[in-house]
Every structure is written in C-alpha cells, then in structure tokens.
Amino acid sequence: MEAFIKEHQKKIVRELEKVDGKKFTIDSWTRPDGGGGITCVLQDGNVFEKAGVNISVVYGTLPRAAIAKMRVNHKALDPDVESLEFFASGLSMVLHPINPMAPTVHLNYRYFETANADGTSNAWWYGGGCDLTPSYLFDEDAIHFHKTIKSACDKHDKDYYPRFKKWCDEYFRNTHRGESRGVGGIFFDDLDESEKDQEQLFSFVKDCLSAFLPSYLPIINKRKDLPYTEKEKQWQQLRRGRYVEFNLLHDRGTAFGIHTPGARVESILMSLPLTARWEYMHFPEKGSREQRLVNVLQTPVEWV
C-alpha cells in the first residue's frame, strides 16, 4: 500500500500541475510518535483555488480510550486490551477549483492494521471513497464520474458499486440541512476478511484509486474555462460554506484527526476551501439552476 500511494501521489500531482500550469508545494513531515507523510498543496492557482494531495504512513500505540472510540465503527477491534500497536497508511485529496462551473472533488483511500503487544496480528481493514461536489450541476459530469467508478467496482464485485454508492449518499450528508454534500460517488469502511481476503481488497482499492484521474480530468478540463458571473461565484462561496459545515460538524476522519494528540492539523484541515461564505436565510430562486442542485442534494439520484 505504501509504495502504491506514494507512486500515485506523484502521478496525480503531475497530472494536476498540467491542468493548472502552477506547481504544488511539497512538504515532507514526520510524526513525533512514529511515521510521517508528504503533503502537496497548490493554492491560488490558475485553475484550483486550493488543491491538496496528502499521503501519510503512521504507526504507534493506540491507548485504551482511542480503541474504545474506534470500536464503534470497527467491531473487529479487541476491546479487552490496555493498548494496541497500529499501522495506518492512506492517500487523501481535496480539489477546490476557482470556476464555479467546475466541481470540487474529494478522495481518500486508507489501510489500517493493529497488532497485539506480542506482535501477533489483531485486526486490519480498508476504507475510503471518492465523491463529487458541484456548485452548478451538469448531469453528464455526475454520470461520467459515477460510470468510471462503477467500472472499477464491477471488476471486483457487482454488488460493490450499489452498496458503496448508497453508503456514500448516507455518509456525506449534512443531516442538519437535510441535504447531501454533493452528488456522491462511493464510500466504504471496515472492509476486512469477512468481506474478501487482503490481496483481493488491496487490488480493489488500487483499481478505485487508479480510476480517479479518468473520472475527474475530463470534467475539470471541460469546465475550468467556462464563463461565469459574480453571482455564480457567490453561490459557489455559499456552497463552500456547506462543505466546511460537513467537514467540521460531521466528518469522522476530521474529528478523529483533530482530537488525536500530535496530529498534523494543517494536513487535516487542508480539505477546507480557501474561502467560504454564510448568509442568513439564503434560498435560491424557484426554478433556478441553484434550486435544481439543492433538489438533487435533498434526494440523491441514481446516476448510472
């Protein structure tokens, strides 16, 4: 997994630099308690307002309290131990384009493993997903994005796409607003030996990650130079506000990271947009493109 995400980070950064014309800043960092990562960020670019591609490979000891917290979502974890050794590696990425016609995209794939103090294996699982968040909805973009991901899923299991598409719609939801963050994609967590063996799941995750560039590049290239008005830019800023709300109020990964002592906060919060806006009681006009997006976010659509 480590070698694969490293190689893929380079490839994604290279392709995004071609799209933007500006270079990413590359920060290598080490975690005081074990491991480290590489954070690549492009800010105030020609195409991207803010783009971050981050990998981390960290390890250390999980104290009892952290194990209890993780067990809520990962039943395989042994609750009766004082501490566990853990190893976690993953790639995560958020791209916020300048043009309001071009959608934000988020991707994260991760592998987690724990071991008992005597070195014997305790539990392991894969998690992750990829989802699209437009401010202006082009149906063909949502369809292309979902189709590409579905192809990657179908190679491994015909049930994966429908299961993980649904999971994505349920997970990335601003429940307090009664709307989804975006038009979805896939999301899964806790995929372990009760699902498939480790090699099969790694191969699945590899194919998902490899599907990212073909799923997003055609969209960004088609939308990045479309004309737009000041009013449309403002709408994008309001939608960025909703993005911030999801990430800070609901996202489990952000909450887990923020409350982990010694976590690299700048890498976790790199997912936030450069700018966002909140207006009291802003509602789009009936029949407008903005209203149509909200309708779709309230009731997720089957795109393929």
Added chain:
Amino acid sequence: MEAFIKEHQKKIVRELEKVDGKKFTIDSWTRPDGGGGITCVLQDGNVFEKAGVNISVVYGTLPRAAIAKMRVNHKALDPDVESLEFFASGLSMVLHPINPMAPTVHLNYRYFETANADGTSNAWWYGGGCDLTPSYLFDEDAIHFHKTIKSACDKHDKDYYPRFKKWCDEYFRNTHRGESRGVGGIFFDDLDESEKDQEQLFSFVKDCLSAFLPSYLPIINKRKDLPYTEKEKQWQQLRRGRYVEFNLLHDRGTAFGIHTPGARVESILMSLPLTARWEYMHFPEKGSREQRLVNVLQTPVEWV
C-alpha cells in the same frame, strides 16, 4: 427571564442600528414542538459584516438519550427517568464588524428548567457569558471590556469574575490549534441552587446582560472607521476561519442545537461570519502585530 431578554433584545438592536445606520431584519419563528423565538439579523451593513441578536423561549419533552447527553454537564439532572419536560429561554448574539481593527463579540445568557411528568420541579440552572475576539489587538479594548464585566460580577460575588474569566479561557479554546478563540471575557454554566438562590442568580445574569452595551459600544465606535489595508482585511478573514473552526468543532451549544431534531439551523448558524478563509500553513511574520495576537491567544492574559 422571558420579559427581560425580550426587552433587552430590542434595546441592543436599537443601539446597534444607531452604530451601523442600517436596520436589522426581524424574523419571528415558532418551534414545531413548542415555543419559538425572534431572530434579528443585519447583513452587509455599514459597520457590521454580519450581526445577529437572537432570543428563544422553547419548551417540550427531553427524551432519555438527550437527558443522558445533558447530564455530562448538568449533574443535577435525574438520569433514571424516561423523559423530562423542559423549558429554556435565552438571548444570544454574535457581531462581526467589517473593519479588521474592530473586534467580533459574542454573548449568550440562558435559563434552563426541567420538570417531572407529574409537574414537580426537577432541576434548573443559568449559563452564559460574553467574550471578545479581535483580529488586531488593542490592549485598551481588552482591558475596558474585562473591566466592565468585572464590575457587573463584583456586585454579586468577588469570586465570580476570576472564576468565570478562567472558565471562559478554558472553554473558548481551539485545542487543536493550541490557541484561544479570542481575548476572553466570562463564561459559566450550570449555576443552580448549590451556588445561590434563583433570584440572586437571575439578578446576576441581568447585570451581566446590562453590562454588554457599555462594554462593547465604546470599542466599536473607536475602531469602526480606522483605516486598514487589504493585507489586514485578509488576516481578519483567516481569523474568521478560526472562529468557524471553534463554533463547528468545539462549541457545545452549536453541537447540541445541530443534533436536536426540529432545531432552527439558520438561527444557530447565524453565529458564523459572512466570509472566512483558510490558507495552508499560514504563519504571521515574527514581531508583527499579527504574531503578537497569536502569542496572546496561546497564553491568556489577566487584563484587570
């Protein structure tokens, strides 16, 4: 409490309209499950980017799960009942000025009461506070603000100001950043009969609320027309980002509100600024005014 906060909302709105020159929009709303409120908002004003003054008087039934959650902070609540009747009233306010030299201010005072199904009283308490969040620090403003609040506290108990000032520094803290949200003020919660009798505490809360206008008006009037640069405005936007982080990641009131079915989300999130900004790895220059603010936020100061 209800009559007092209604009257005070009117008074505060009237005085702030004099400062801004623009009128507040007034929304009366009813809560489907009981009670309602009045939300006054001024957006894109001459002095305030966004200002909200909200009162609510709500009542209904607290289910067992909500009681268990509240018990973490309110030990007087009986854990062994299926449900409780509750009554809550409060005034809350956040003012975000346009000028980066003028500080954001937040205030909230509330009264909470529960009753058993047979109508007998179960528990009651007061909570609240008031705190100042500058982007550029003027020591004299922080001193004036704290002095005014201290006078109100001292009339009731000489221990109140030091106790509640410390509580404020501890509560309004972006723990993940290792810094306070602002330069503090006071904060308290769960003040009940173990503290003082109901009349004495109501009188204390009344004096705190009455101290707001004299604590803030001289500051906003002194700062609202100061000259500022584009770079200073940008720093304010980054500080607004930190404000959003606190409110969405750490604030108990926001979390409680957001997860309460039927809550009026627009009134809860009225506390968010109109605009905010997040830059990856932004650090102020050594020896700059921006750095001095950060130093003070890292290690809270005794202002009086």
